[in-house]
Amino acid sequence: MPLNSSCRENGEIIISSGDRLTIENASEFARIIHEALNSSKNVAIEFESALEVDITGLQLICSACKSAATKGCSFSYHGLMPPALTEMIIASGAARHAICRHNNDSTCIWFGGAH
Amino acid sequence: MMEEAVATYREEAGELLAELETSLLELEETPDDNDLINRVFRAMHTIKGSGAMFGFDEIASFTHEVETVFDMVRNGKMTVTKRLLDLTLKSRDHISCLLNAPVGEDVDRSAGDEIIAGLRQLLPQPELPQKGSSEIPSIKLPEVSPDELSNESTWRIRFRPAPNIIMCGTNPISLINELRGLGTAQVVAQFDEIPQLDELVPESCHIYWDIILTTSRGEDAIRDVFIFVEDDCDIKIELIDSSGLIDREEGYKKLGDILVERGDLSPVEMKKVLMLQKRFGELLVEKGIVSPEKVQSALVEQQHVKSVRKERSEAPQQEAAASIRVPAEKLDQLINLVGEMVTVQAHLSQVSLAGGDATFIAISEEVERLTNELRDTALNIRMLPIGSTFSKFKRLVRDLSGELGKEIEMETFGAETELDKTVIEKLNDPLVHIIRNSIDHGIEMPEVRCAAGKSAIGKVYLGAEHSGDSVLITIRDDGAGLDRDAIRAKALERGLLPANSEASDREIYSLIFAPGFSTAAKVTSVSGRGVGMDVVKRGIEGLRGSIGVDSVRGSGTTITLKIPLTLAIIDSLLVKIGKDHFVLPLASVEECVELTREDIKNSHGRNLANVRGAIVPYIPLRQHFGIIEQRPEIEQIVIADIHGTKVGFVVDHVVGEHQTVIKSLGKMYRDVKGVSGATILGDGTVALILDMGTLLQTIELMELSTKGS
Numbered sequence: 001m002p003l004n005s006s007c008r009e010n011g012e013i014i015i016s017s018g019d020r021l022t023i024e025n026a027s028e029f030a031r032i033i034h035e036a037l038n039s040s041k042n043v044a045i046e047f048e049s050a051l052e053v054d055i056t057g058l059q060l061i062c063s064a065c066k067s068a069a070t071k072g073c074s075f076s077y078h079g080l081m082p083p084a085l086t087e088m089i090i091a092s093g094a095a096r097h098a099i100c101r102h103n104n105d106s107t108c109i110w111f112g113g114a115h
Numbered sequence: 116m117m118e119e120a121v122a123t124y125r126e127e128a129g130e131l132l133a134e135l136e137t138s139l140l141e142l143e144e145t146p147d148d149n150d151l152i153n154r155v156f157r158a159m160h161t162i163k164g165s166g167a168m169f170g171f172d173e174i175a176s177f178t179h180e181v182e183t184v185f186d187m188v189r190n191g192k193m194t195v196t197k198r199l200l201d202l203t204l205k206s207r208d209h210i211s212c213l214l215n216a217p218v219g220e221d222v223d224r225s226a227g228d229e230i231i232a233g234l235r236q237l238l239p240q241p242e243l244p245q246k247g248s249s250e251i252p253s254i255k256l257p258e259v260s261p262d263e264l265s266n267e268s269t270w271r272i273r274f275r276p277a278p279n280i281i282m283c284g285t286n287p288i289s290l291i292n293e294l295r296g297l298g299t300a301q302v303v304a305q306f307d308e309i310p311q312l313d314e315l316v317p318e319s320c321h322i323y324w325d326i327i328l329t330t331s332r333g334e335d336a337i338r339d340v341f342i343f344v345e346d347d348c349d350i351k352i353e354l355i356d357s358s359g360l361i362d363r364e365e366g367y368k369k370l371g372d373i374l375v376e377r378g379d380l381s382p383v384e385m386k387k388v389l390m391l392q393k394r395f396g397e398l399l400v401e402k403g404i405v406s407p408e409k410v411q412s413a414l415v416e417q418q419h420v421k422s423v424r425k426e427r428s429e430a431p432q433q434e435a436a437a438s439i440r441v442p443a444e445k446l447d448q449l450i451n452l453v454g455e456m457v458t459v460q461a462h463l464s465q466v467s468l469a470g471g472d473a474t475f476i477a478i479s480e481e482v483e484r485l486t487n488e489l490r491d492t493a494l495n496i497r498m499l500p501i502g503s504t505f506s507k508f509k510r511l512v513r514d515l516s517g518e519l520g521k522e523i524e525m526e527t528f529g530a531e532t533e534l535d536k537t538v539i540e541k542l543n544d545p546l547v548h549i550i551r552n553s554i555d556h557g558i559e560m561p562e563v564r565c566a567a568g569k570s571a572i573g574k575v576y577l578g579a580e581h582s583g584d585s586v587l588i589t590i591r592d593d594g595a596g597l598d599r600d601a602i603r604a605k606a607l608e609r610g611l612l613p614a615n616s617e618a619s620d621r622e623i624y625s626l627i628f629a630p631g632f633s634t635a636a637k638v639t640s641v642s643g644r645g646v647g648m649d650v651v652k653r654g655i656e657g658l659r660g661s662i663g664v665d666s667v668r669g670s671g672t673t674i675t676l677k678i679p680l681t682l683a684i685i686d687s688l689l690v691k692i693g694k695d696h697f698v699l700p701l702a703s704v705e706e707c708v709e710l711t712r713e714d715i716k717n718s719h720g721r722n723l724a725n726v727r728g729a730i731v732p733y734i735p736l737r738q739h740f741g742i743i744e745q746r747p748e749i750e751q752i753v754i755a756d757i758h759g760t761k762v763g764f765v766v767d768h769v770v771g772e773h774q775t776v777i778k779s780l781g782k783m784y785r786d787v788k789g790v791s792g793a794t795i796l797g798d799g800t801v802a803l804i805l806d807m808g809t810l811l812q813t814i815e816l817m818e819l820s821t822k823g824s
Binding site: 023 | 291292303309310315317318321403
């Protein structure tokens with residue numbers, strides 16, 4: 001499924017990741033998340049298991065998470081985190097158990113070990 | 116000073132190239148071995164990094180290309196293939212050429228260009244030029260030896276990439292992985308500069324990294340990782356811990372001190388927080404002074420250095436100075452001095468015994484004991500495991516078998532067997548010739564082997580083992596074996612054997628070492644000219660060694676080289692004929708028996724002695740050397756074992772055992788047969804060292820020619 005977003009009955013916006021979260025589509029991904037956060041309090045990503053990801057993908061997630069926290073929105077993911085994303089988090093040294101002050105001092109659900 | 120550093124680089128790079136070759140050959144057998152892949156990568160990385168440092172720019176740039184390919188292999192983006200190994204082995208040879216090229220001399224660069232072009236073809240083609248990758252290597256920390264542990268330092272690195280680094284095609288994760296390859300690293304990505312979505316430039320890099328790296332490789336190796344991005348990136352490297360620091364302790368700095376050092380916290384803020392008597396990190400975060408990420412990063416550093424220091428303090432202290440690097444010339448000088456000392460000590464013993472003073476004799480004996488210990492220790496220092504040369508023969512087998520269209524594997528054993536460094540060096544050429552011969556003439560083509568019911572893959576075994584004061588080096592193949600009849604026919608044709616000769620198999624096989632002897636129907640690029648085996652014979656004789664050949668037609672050939680452990684000082688038997696002294700290597704001497712005038716009379720001029728019922732032929736050395744002094748009533752026969760045959764050498768007197776410091780004869784005496792060197796005795800006189808094998812051979816030939824005429 002290509003990168004796109006859809007709105008559920010409960011108002012939650014689901015973004016389908018497509019097969020990559022890399023520099024080639026980072027701008028488009030950012031635009032879709034930005035729009036979603038502007039129109040819903042609950043935004044979640046559904047990842048494809050064979051997702052390809054690079055460092056721009058990680059910073060996009062972090063940026064989106066910070067934006068969501070500022071707006072008082074929820075920004076999360078459904079299902080399992082794809083293996084490539086987990087590996088990228090470990091390889092880049094992004095894995096942390098510290099709280100995130102940009103996310104109401106909560107443990108980061110993305111890089112904080114929730115996965 | 117720089118010249119010394121360059122010489123050290125050459126020496127170390129040479130060792131790394133040998134290690135590289137060994138690893139590549141092993142990798143061919145186990146292409147999935149990550150340790151080997153890492154070893155190859157590390158060897159090339161070091162050659163490159165140090166090369167750039169010492170002005171070997173061409174080596175650095177060439178090795179970088181090869182290293183890039185192996186980085187892909189290391190990261191799981193490429194697999195090890197035969198083509199890759201071929202090219203990498205060629206790269207190793209090219210680097211060796213560049214390394215050893217005399218200053219100012221041009222090296223054939225086209226060879227390097229061809230290799231690089233070949234390697235680039237192997238690289239996986241990216242779908243998009245700036246494609247990011249989702250394939251993250253599994254991170255394996257290199258194993259650290261106790262030696263490395265003692266030289267380790269810990270570095271704090273803050274790597275703030277240029278915003279456009281990813282767009283320029285550099286993946287910061289690759290650089291971080293390269294740092295991981297240098298030692299033990301803890302990496303913390305800092306996200307505090309990532310803006311919100313409305314300000315985010317998705318293609319830019321907003322992340323920076325704190326890395327705590329413990330490595331034995333030094334700052335230059337770290338800087339080398341960033342060599343291509345350092346102009347655009349902000350890179351801060353600080354030494355935070357080293358095994359060389361005198362005041363080190365097992366613990367480490369407090370969290371606040373680390374943050375202040377990093378510039379993440381001001382000293383004033385630290386004091387304020389400390390006044391509150393709570394956990395420091397929590398307070399900093401609570402008060403919003405420092406971000407949780409920065410606190411976590413500092414805690415990572417604290418924990419990392421603590422564990423490194425703990426590990427270091429637990430490592431045995433003596434490992435720190437386990438080995439040192441000493442130039443070979445200094446060792447040679449040491450051996451020469453020990454040799455001189457042995458000679459002087461012999462003089463001292465002689466004088467003390469002549470004087471009869473008990474105290475003087477006791478001192479002399481003590482000096483003798485110490486000199487012997489010193490001699491053994493000094494000789495032992497020069498001993499190297501022969502296995503260090505085995506890998507080059509594996510390479511030889513690999514390359515030659517490919518060239519000849521044969522499938523051949525080499526197996527080695529006894530790599531840990533130690534031999535004198537000089538002996539190992541001089542063994543190289545003979546071994547090359549023997550192995551080339553085995554591959555070219557011994558091992559059959561695969562189809563011939565299959566037809567003979569053998570495995571298509573031929574085997575060449577190379578091994579070493581100790582045997583008394585010698586080392587036996589065995590080269591065995593499972594090829595066609597020697598053609599006894601063809602050798603005999605050729606020997607008869609060339610007059611090397613009398614027409615009615617009843618020579619044994621061993622004698623016939625030994626003819627393959629005669630100069631120019633070849634039964635090969637055609638000369639190939641590898642062998643067939645009849646030169647190689649002559650080189651082997653000369654080389655081994657030059658080492659005071661011997662060669663044995665055994666062969667079974669259809670099953671293979673075994674060549675055994677018996678080599679003395681050292682060339683510098685030997686145990687020998689000192690004998691006297693008339694006024695002259697001679698030295699016989701003790702290793703071959705079995706016993707001494709008396710020879711009376713009556714014995715000589717009873718043998719009727721046949722030079723045969725009856726030793727406990729066994730007939731032993733002897734050589735009257737007095738006659739051979741033309742010594743005219745009066746013959747004593749009772750002479751001595753020194754019986755030696757020469758290639759499995761007992762032969763006696765008749766002398767006037769046996770003086771006794773002697774530590775012989777070998778001195779080579781001058782150029783004028785190079786061709787004198789039967790004398791392998793000379794030694795200086797305690798009283799300053801010179802004694803010739805007899806090469807009993809050659810002496811016997813010379814006398815046999817003389818007798819044959821006398822009979823012939």
